[in-house]
Amino acid sequence: MKDHSDDTGLFPISRPEQFRPSATRTLHPQRLGWQNFFAQQTDVDEMAATPPCRVVEVQRSGLRVLGDGLATEIPPGPVATVGDWLLFDADHPQRSRVLDRKSLIKRRAAGHDRKEQLIGANIDTAFIVTSCNADFNLARLERYVALAMETQITPVILLTKADLSDDPAPYLADARSISDRITVLSLDARGDEARGTLAPWCKPGQTVAFLGSSGVGKSTLTNALSETAQAATQGIREDDARGRHTTSHRQLHITGAGCAVLDTPGMRELQLTDASAGLEETFADLATLAASCKFNDCAHDTEPGCAVRAGLETGEIDSDRLARWRKLLAEEAFNSATLAQRRAKDRAFGKMVRGIVKDNRK
Numbered sequence: 001m002k003d004h005s006d007d008t009g010l011f012p013i014s015r016p017e018q019f020r021p022s023a024t025r026t027l028h029p030q031r032l033g034w035q036n037f038f039a040q041q042t043d044v045d046e047m048a049a050t051p052p053c054r055v056v057e058v059q060r061s062g063l064r065v066l067g068d069g070l071a072t073e074i075p076p077g078p079v080a081t082v083g084d085w086l087l088f089d090a091d092h093p094q095r096s097r098v099l100d101r102k103s104l105i106k107r108r109a110a111g112h113d114r115k116e117q118l119i120g121a122n123i124d125t126a127f128i129v130t131s132c133n134a135d136f137n138l139a140r141l142e143r144y145v146a147l148a149m150e151t152q153i154t155p156v157i158l159l160t161k162a163d164l165s166d167d168p169a170p171y172l173a174d175a176r177s178i179s180d181r182i183t184v185l186s187l188d189a190r191g192d193e194a195r196g197t198l199a200p201w202c203k204p205g206q207t208v209a210f211l212g213s214s215g216v217g218k219s220t221l222t223n224a225l226s227e228t229a230q231a232a233t234q235g236i237r238e239d240d241a242r243g244r245h246t247t248s249h250r251q252l253h254i255t256g257a258g259c260a261v262l263d264t265p266g267m268r269e270l271q272l273t274d275a276s277a278g279l280e281e282t283f284a285d286l287a288t289l290a291a292s293c294k295f296n297d298c299a300h301d302t303e304p305g306c307a308v309r310a311g312l313e314t315g316e317i318d319s320d321r322l323a324r325w326r327k328l329l330a331e332e333a334f335n336s337a338t339l340a341q342r343r344a345k346d347r348a349f350g351k352m353v354r355g356i357v358k359d360n361r362k
């Protein structure tokens with residue numbers, strides 16, 4: 001078998017045979033993104049008995065994990081997603097302990113069952129990728145920013161395909177209007193500069209994720225970080241700016257530089273749940289203004305003493321931005337409420353099942 005564990009490229013994780021436990025390969029936890037936050041949840045003895053490993057892929061057959069001299073698959077059991085850290089229990093892999101998460105990206109899944117979908121865990125920086133063409137959508141960017149801010153992930157907006165645009169400046173200005181707390185950059189994802197541009201966030205031990213629609217250049221950037229072309233990229237139809245789907249599942253790549261990179265498939269629908277703090281931070285200017293309305297349940301409609309309406313009149317705030325904020329607030333409130341209902345239902349069902357099991361044992 002060819003040895004892929006060289007230092008020059010992505011740590012390859014696409015072939016099943018590479019997931020057999022291997023004693024020859026050493027991959028220090030630091031290179032996989034191990035940080036103090038995780039170390040503080042365990043101790044030397046526990047780590048010796050159950051070494052830390054990181055979920056790099058979630059399959060129906062189980063969790064693919066990598067650790068120091070460890071590359072294996074854990075059968076379904078632990079509730080974990082890509083990026084999670086586990087303490088690997090060799091005797092009972094399914095009982096491997098999932099460590100507390102530093103951050104978690106989730107969304108309400110498409111479809112009517114309203115289940116939440118875990119996208120990735122323990123991410124330090126989220127590169128929110130869009131291109132300087134028809135894919136650019138302020139409302140979608142704001143969603144991603146709120147999602148990141150909710151869980152204390154540093155959002156960085158990347159505008160790709162600057163080389164194809166006559167003038168990327170208006171796109172930059174628009175994206176920068178979202179929040180003065182976040183960095184916005186434009187670049188050619190295929191160029192040599194991409195690596196250097198992203199370097200400040202891709203230091204050893206860090207975990208970064210690429211989020212955005214299909215075809216915007218996420219895999220191209222993943223490759224740029226890893227020097228070698230591993231993630232498959234495909235041409236897109238430039239006429240409608242839509243990408244042909246190339247990334248089909250989430251995967252954590254370990255780059256030669258010691259940074260972990262999560263490449264996600266384009267997400268068509270991104271519904272916010274449990275993200276009220278993230279929304280408040282993303283729209284901090286509006287939230288602050290709304291806090292000085294006369295009534296604290298002000299709907300900014302016809303109430304007297306409404307600071308938001310006053311701001312609109314003076315031109316201090318932008319009416320489109322206000323409309324997007326209100327739409328997201330309503331959506332977030334609705335989704336969080338239905339999710340809470342669902343959780344309560346699940347809990348009640350679990351209780352009922354446990355009751356029956358107990359009765360049967362009598």
Ligand SMILES: Nc1nc2c(ncn2[C@@H]2O[C@H](COP(=O)(O)OP(=O)(O)OP(=O)(O)O)[C@@H](O)[C@H]2O)c(=O)[nH]1
Nearest residue numbers: 161188189214215216217218219220235246247266
């Ligand atoms: N000219 C130009 N082409 C780019 C740029 N970024 C990406 N592309 C091209 O756009 C196409 C799609 O890029 P990918 O990296 O596969 O896009 P993706 O976001 O990973 O797409 P999915 O995997 O479908 O989610 C490829 O042909 C890239 O070469 C850029 O900055 N400039």
Ligand SMILES: [Zn+2]
Nearest residue numbers: 293298300306
């Ligand atoms: Zn008001």
